[in-house]
Amino acid sequence: MTTKPTTAIDRQRIQAAVSELLLAIGEDPDRPGLRSTPERVADAYSEFFGGLAEDPLEYLADSVPLGEHEAETVLLRGIEFRSICEHHLLPFLGVAHVAYLPNERVVGLGRLPRVVEALAARPQLQERLTEEIADTLQEGLDARGVLVVLDAVHGCVTTRGPRQTQSSTVTVASRGALADPVGRAEIMALIGGVGA
Numbered sequence: 001m002t003t004k005p006t007t008a009i010d011r012q013r014i015q016a017a018v019s020e021l022l023l024a025i026g027e028d029p030d031r032p033g034l035r036s037t038p039e040r041v042a043d044a045y046s047e048f049f050g051g052l053a054e055d056p057l058e059y060l061a062d063s064v065p066l067g068e069h070e071a072e073t074v075l076l077r078g079i080e081f082r083s084i085c086e087h088h089l090l091p092f093l094g095v096a097h098v099a100y101l102p103n104e105r106v107v108g109l110g111r112l113p114r115v116v117e118a119l120a121a122r123p124q125l126q127e128r129l130t131e132e133i134a135d136t137l138q139e140g141l142d143a144r145g146v147l148v149v150l151d152a153v154h155g156c157v158t159t160r161g162p163r164q165t166q167s168s169t170v171t172v173a174s175r176g177a178l179a180d181p182v183g184r185a186e187i188m189a190l191i192g193g194v195g196a
Contacts, residue, residue, distance in 0.1 A: 008053060009042075009045060009046050009049060009050070009052070009053075011042040011046060012042075014038070014041060014042040014045050015038035015039060015041070015042050016038070018037060018038040018041045018042070019038050022034055022037065022038075047121070048082075048084050048091075048121060049084070049121060049122060049123065050121045051117065051118045051119060051120065051121025051122045052121070052122050054118040054121070055118075056114070056115045056118040056119050056132075056136045056140075057136060057139065057140045059107075059111045059114040059115050059118065059140075060107050060111060060115065060136070060137070060140030060141055061140070062107065062108070062111070063105035063106060063107045063140075063141060064105060064106060064107075065104060065105055066102060066104055066105065066106060070102075071101075071102045071106060072101065073099055073100075073101060073187065073190075074099065074100050074101075074102060074106060074109075075097070075098070075099040075187060075190055075191070076097070076098050076099075076109055076112045076113070077095075077097045077190075077191055078095050078097065079095060079096040079097070079098060079112065079113045079116050080093075080094075080095055081093070081094060081095070081096055081116050081117060081120040081150075081152075082094075082120065083120040083121070083122070083124045083126075083129060083152075084122075084123055084124065085123075085124065085125070085126075085154060085155065085156055086123035086124060086125060087125075087156060088155070088156040088160070089123070090154070090155030090156045090159065090160075091155045092126060092152045092153065092154040092155060092156075092169075093152060093153055094126075094150055094151050094152025094153060094168065094169075095150070095151055095152075096116045096133065096148065096149070096150050097147075097148070097149040097150075097151075097191040098112050098115075098116065098133065098137065098146075098147075098148050099146070099147040099148075099178065099187045099190075099191075100137050100141055100143040100144075100145065100146045100147075100178075101143055101144040101145040101146075101176070101177055101178065102141065102143060102144070103141070103142045103143055103144050104142070105141065105142070106141075107140075107141060112137075115133060115136055115137065115140075116133055119132045119133055119136065126150055126152055126154070126169055126171050127171050129150065129171075130148050130149075130150045130171040130172065130173040131173045133148045133150075133173070134146045134147075134148045134173035134174065134175050135175075137175075138175045138176065143175070143176065144176050144177050145174070145175060145176035145177030145178030145179070145180075145183060146173075146174065146175040146176060146178055147172070147173075147174045147175075147178040147184060147187050147188075148172070148173045148174075149170065149171070149172050149188070149191055150169075150170065150171045151168050151169070151170045152168060152169055153167070153168050153169075154169060157169075
């Protein structure tokens, strides 16, 4: 189940916190190079966390009936996303691959990236983000099956601690008919480009 939208971001508090952070690391927030940094960070955080004020289910509300036809699979590969890891407030960047088996309705393909973006624009864990996308598609489309695969590079892994600059993290969430290993394997092959 997705979370309900919250109130708008408090830009003034972000600016005050960034000024305090600069002081805490021994910097002068009034120095020419840093003078506008609190405002820039507030701008960035408004964008990074704008999904907190969005309901991703709204992007799935305008679905259209299939009529007599039954679609087998809808797969959108390579949806680029960025999110902020809630553990270190560092970015993680990657691609999402989203598949669903329509029941009686489909949604415009441009709506799928909007769902990913709305859920990614929050403090997140990749594992939870994958599950939230799958839950939203399942609930919003009443799909017979859903498969979501995220492949991302994490700033907390590449820039600090282990500094593994070539590693990425892959997470998978499946629902309904696509939780079945055979059905899931077919979609995974399509995600990998087989048959494309």
